[in-house]
Amino acid sequence: MSGNLLHVNATVTCPHGARATILPAQVRVVVGGNFAASVADLDTVGGCPFFLANTPHPCVTIRWVAPSTRIRINGSPAVLRSSTGLCLAPDQAPQGPPNVSVVQQRVVGR
Template identity: 45%
Template structure:
């Protein structure tokens, strides 16, 4: 499915409202003057307040990108597109749900 290519400063959150920051490891390919995000890039979540029904805090801390573009690569890795296929993960690697991409560039589209 085609979608806009995500970049390192795309506006994103975890499903519980924590801010998601995409750390582009290879800033050689750019869109709108910003490094593109690829499936091997780290997604760091800050400020997630999710708590289990038992009262145990289980905040999202990272993001695991599952699928990227099937046809467009940057540095040999698939670029991330919106809508993205990913999961926000807690410290013990328990999935918390998919990230929410609220804003990104719209000029470059990949499949």
């Protein structure tokens, strides 16, 4: 499945609306003026408002489980807009897929 490559300033949110921050693992590959995202990056979510049984159970990280099959960035698969991911709580419980709403429009991969 093809899609636009994500970069560190792409707008990615958890299913509950909290914004994700991508800390790049590499600083060599640039798309749209920003570092390209790969599965090696640290994707954190801050301020997730989700509660489970009256206990805070926020999304804190994103794990990309189906990234690009063809594009590698420093040996790690690139993350595409069409990539499948999971937002995870502190106890690693899956919270749902991340939502990608804004991404650069020039570079497309598979």
